[in-house]
Amino acid sequence: MFLCGMISLSALFYCNNSFAQTKPVSFSVSGSAGITYEGYGLNRNPSGWTGYAARKPWNQVRFNFTPTFKFGKNFSLPFNFNFAAIPTNFAGPYAGIKNQNFTQFITNPVNNFGVNPKYKWAELQLGTQYLKYSDLSTGDIGIFGAGIDLRPKTWRFKFFTGISQDGVNYFAGPPTVTGAYKRKNWMLQIGNEVEGKYLFAVNLAKGKDVPASSAPPPLTAKPQEGVVISIVADAYVEKIYFKAEAAQSTFTKDATTPATTLLRGFKPFIDPHTSTLTDFAGQVSAGWKSTNLDIGIGAKYIGAGFQTTGYPYLQPDRIDYTLNTRFNAWKKKMNVVASVGRRVNNVKNTALRASQFIGNLNWFTQFNEHWSLNVNYNNFGFQSASGTNPYGIKNVSNDLGVNPTFTWTGKKIIHLLSLSYNYSKYDERDVMTGLTTSNNTHTALLTYVPTYLTKDISPDFSVLYFYNDVPLAKITLFTISSALNMSAAKKKLQLRGQLQYTLGKLNSFSSNNNLIASCNIDYKITKKFSWNTFLTTNYFKYGNEITPVGANYLESICRTGFQYRFDTKK
Amino acid sequence: MKKIFSLIIPAFVFSAAAAQINSNLILQAQPPAQLSEWGNRREVLTLILSAPGAVGAQFKLKTEIKTTDGTVIASADLARTTTFTTNSTGTTILFAADAVPLEYMMFTGKYKTTLQRTGKLPADNYILCIRPVRPADYAPLGEEQCKNFYLASTQLPILMKPYNEEVLDAKMAQTAITFRWTSLVPRPSSPPTYRIQVFEVLPTQSPVQALRSNQPLLDKEILAATQYIWQPQIHFMPVDSNAIRKYPTFIWTIQSLDKAGNPVTQTDGNGEGRSEPLIFFVNPNRKNR
Numbered sequence: 131m132f133l134c135g136m137i138s139l140s141a142l143f144y145c146n147n148s149f150a151q152t153k154p155v156s157f158s159v160s161g162s163a164g165i166t167y168e169g170y171g172l173n174r175n176p177s178g179w180t181g182y183a184a185r186k187p188w189n190q191v192r193f194n195f196t197p198t199f200k201f202g203k204n205f206s207l208p209f210n211f212n213f214a215a216i217p218t219n220f221a222g223p224y225a226g227i228k229n230q231n232f233t234q235f236i237t238n239p240v241n242n243f244g245v246n247p248k249y250k251w252a253e254l255q256l257g258t259q260y261l262k263y264s265d266l267s268t269g270d271i272g273i274f275g276a277g278i279d280l281r282p283k284t285w286r287f288k289f290f291t292g293i294s295q296d297g298v299n300y301f302a303g304p305p306t307v308t309g310a311y312k313r314k315n316w317m318l319q320i321g322n323e324v325e326g327k328y329l330f331a332v333n334l335a336k337g338k339d340v341p342a343s344s345a346p347p348p349l350t351a352k353p354q355e356g357v358v359i360s361i362v363a364d365a366y367v368e369k370i371y372f373k374a375e376a377a378q379s380t381f382t383k384d385a386t387t388p389a390t391t392l393l394r395g396f397k398p399f400i401d402p403h404t405s406t407l408t409d410f411a412g413q414v415s416a417g418w419k420s421t422n423l424d425i426g427i428g429a430k431y432i433g434a435g436f437q438t439t440g441y442p443y444l445q446p447d448r449i450d451y452t453l454n455t456r457f458n459a460w461k462k463k464m465n466v467v468a469s470v471g472r473r474v475n476n477v478k479n480t481a482l483r484a485s486q487f488i489g490n491l492n493w494f495t496q497f498n499e500h501w502s503l504n505v506n507y508n509n510f511g512f513q514s515a516s517g518t519n520p521y522g523i524k525n526v527s528n529d530l531g532v533n534p535t536f537t538w539t540g541k542k543i544i545h546l547l548s549l550s551y552n553y554s555k556y557d558e559r560d561v562m563t564g565l566t567t568s569n570n571t572h573t574a575l576l577t578y579v580p581t582y583l584t585k586d587i588s589p590d591f592s593v594l595y596f597y598n599d600v601p602l603a604k605i606t607l608f609t610i611s612s613a614l615n616m617s618a619a620k621k622k623l624q625l626r627g628q629l630q631y632t633l634g635k636l637n638s639f640s641s642n643n644n645l646i647a648s649c650n651i652d653y654k655i656t657k658k659f660s661w662n663t664f665l666t667t668n669y670f671k672y673g674n675e676i677t678p679v680g681a682n683y684l685e686s687i688c689r690t691g692f693q694y695r696f697d698t699k700k
Numbered sequence: 701m702k703k704i705f706s707l708i709i710p711a712f713v714f715s716a717a718a719a720q721i722n723s724n725l726i727l728q729a730q731p732p733a734q735l736s737e738w739g740n741r742r743e744v745l746t747l748i749l750s751a752p753g754a755v756g757a758q759f760k761l762k763t764e765i766k767t768t769d770g771t772v773i774a775s776a777d778l779a780r781t782t783t784f785t786t787n788s789t790g791t792t793i794l795f796a797a798d799a800v801p802l803e804y805m806m807f808t809g810k811y812k813t814t815l816q817r818t819g820k821l822p823a824d825n826y827i828l829c830i831r832p833v834r835p836a837d838y839a840p841l842g843e844e845q846c847k848n849f850y851l852a853s854t855q856l857p858i859l860m861k862p863y864n865e866e867v868l869d870a871k872m873a874q875t876a877i878t879f880r881w882t883s884l885v886p887r888p889s890s891p892p893t894y895r896i897q898v899f900e901v902l903p904t905q906s907p908v909q910a911l912r913s914n915q916p917l918l919d920k921e922i923l924a925a926t927q928y929i930w931q932p933q934i935h936f937m938p939v940d941s942n943a944i945r946k947y948p949t950f951i952w953t954i955q956s957l958d959k960a961g962n963p964v965t966q967t968d969g970n971g972e973g974r975s976e977p978l979i980f981f982v983n984p985n986r987k988n989r
Contacts (some may be wrong), residue, residue: 218913219913221953221974240914350963352740358782383734409817488863511881514885632875668934
């Protein structure tokens with residue numbers, strides 16, 4: 131009904147425009163629509179053994195409807211409808227939910243129902259929207275509601291309001307439903323921008339839980355309320371860029387705590403409770419970008435009490451510094467990407483300050499038409515005191531990878547032979563004894579890829595050896611695999627098959643065996659209409675490392691669906 | 701008769717008011733760092749007050765938080781705190797919300813600033829002292845009870861490997877992917893459980909949307925260890941050429957659980973005890989390297 135209304139409205143607008151102008155305005159549709167079914171099967175043996183859990187819903191149907199109708203130059207009507215028949219939430223406010231009411235269904239993050247009619251610089255935002263105003267205000271959360279995005283000349287005015295989660299009652303289970311409070315959200319941005327030159331904007335984002343929205347209420351969540359205000363300033367001068375954002379949040383962690391006059395609130399947006407915090411965050415970066423050289427520095431500070439409903443998983447109380455670069459050399463045959471950084475957690479010393487070093491390097495060189503070499507190195511170190519324990523925490527992870535590739539061309543085949551070797555060393559100090567344990571991993575992969583110049587097939591073959599050694603546990607994996615791509619029926623049919631066998635061994639236990647087979651079948655029924663199918667089966671048989679001895683499982687996935695591609699271009 | 705009552709009642713009230721109140725303070729050695737959380741958890745603090753033979757006696761609680769050198773950093777505003785009355789059994793049991801009423805606690809200097817910004821006090825050893833006092837003139841009605849406690853907020857693990865936006869080789873990833881993260885800080889007294897979860901990000905989803913809506917491909921609880929080697933047993937296929945992202949995309953996180961299986965932090969951050977998630981890609985096409 132709503133859909134018909136929107137399209138009719140657009141058609142009416144289109145007709146009016148057609149009459150008003152001498153030339154009929156153009157009309158086009160792009161995007162796609164489709165339906166996909168996914169079935170999952172798991173057979174575990176012996177019967178009654180539950181050592182391997184299902185990792186997909188048994189049945190799932192997903193719908194997508196994402197056309198963009200364009201009426202002339204100025205008016206567009208994009209739809210973004212993606213929804214699933216069965217809820218599958220494991221984390222977040224809907225975790226564990228099985229039976230949804232209508233509001234829970236439309237606000238469930240598994241579903242999107244968004245329409246964004248746009249005329250010139252004015253956009254109406256309806257339904258589910260994932261709006262990123264800035265890095266520190268709001269951006270990660272989908273909100274179902276209504277709003278506008280107006281961009282007259284260089285001005286920016288955005289406003290959106292809605293709910294990001296509906297109330298969900300706690301249920302002990304099984305399965306347990308964590309429960310959630312209904313959360314209302316508001317966001318506003320006022321700014322000025324010339325794309326590629328500068329941006330100055332002020333953002334305001336607020337989220338507020340409705341305490342009476344779930345009964346029984348969640349056991350592990352409290353009704354919360356938070357508001358964040360941020361100022362963004364970006365500038366670009368030719369190859370140089372500068373970006374900065376400063377933000378202040380006022381957040382009530384538990385709205386059931388008593389109101390107080392001893393703490394600051396942020397009136398008129400939020401009244402203070404004993405659990406209300408006001409803290410700051412900021413980030414700044416600057417650098418140079420060009421074809422052959424990028425170099426940049428950045429710093430990010432998140433205060434210990436900084437919290438925003440727009441980024442629920444943002445980890446506070448830290449400061450990061452990074453220096454990164456990318457450059458091409460040797461007539462662009464050498465490409466280097468590197469970064470080095472330091473991160474300090476618990477900056478405010480509300481716990482124990484922790485320091486990390488992070489370094490990455492990726493160095494690729496094409497020596498000649500036959501030889502290339504890729505080398506990468508990653509280092510991650512973490513160090514912190516450990517409360518009342520005698521020794522502090524210290525973890526150091528070092529990874530080194532070397533990947534030479536040799537290519538040669540025959541009369542009918544281009545051959546590619548590639549070897550990858552990775553060494554990973556992970557040292558961890560025991561906080562009680564002070565002893566450091568080393569965890570060493572070696573991975574070697576040899577791949578051969580022949581590309582036929584005269585045939586429509588491309589196979590590949592690979593062998594992999596993996597060895598991980600920690601005190602009391604040694605894991606060895608040996609894998610052989612092969613894949614084949616081919617087309618048929620005048621290229622209407624694309625086929626890809628893969629077969630993989632892995633032999634695994636833990637300590638002196640008997641070996642475990644794993645066989646995976648899969649195939650993709652993509653069939654173009656017409657130019658715009660396709661049928662895509664993916665089938666895979668995975669058989670795993672344990673050695674005697676677990677009981678019952680001989681336990682095994684067979685896992686299968688079948689995914690099939692039809693897609694229609696809207697395309698009015700001739 | 702009236703005269704007798706007029707003598708007895710004040711005498712009774714005086715005796716009740718002047719009665720000695722015995723108290724016993726039980727405080728967790730390491731209570732939650734977020735002070736506002738004390739009120740939600742009855743196990744944090746229990747104050748048992750007994751006033752034998754003084755039913756109906758009124759009293760207030762003079763509460764102070766001190767550093768280990770005896771400096772008072774917070775004290776209850778006695779003019780505003782609740783007046784309690786001993787009940788008919790002679791024993792009154794109070795919890796943190798009554799004994800340490802944050803809405804009436806006056807913090808000093810840097811402690812006030814830190815509390816306003818973080819909801820916590822700087823990590824350190826502190827002393828909590830509570831004494832029942834007469835409401836009228838705050839004269840002591842019993843011995844001061846003091847208990848030491850250590851405050852340190854829990855820092856959730858930081859994800860190390862695969863690092864954010866790392867592109868893994870599909871052939872290697874199909875056999876094994878190594879996950880590493882830092883441990884909880886400070887290390888808790890009983891070994892924590894780390895629940896590792898890996899979610900596939902569908903072409904139409906944003907990474908956090910996938911985390912909040914999909915069934916995880918990997919959902920494993922690991923006791924104390926900070927590394928997990930995952931055999932995905934999945935063939936990673938190239939994504940559709942129209943897809944927003946170039947490679948199959950995954951988001952992973954660690955949920956830290958205490959020995960009862962509850963998230964270690966419930967009012968900090970997302971309330972789920974989940975670390976800031978990272979995404980990684982799997983490149984099934986070697987030509988794109």
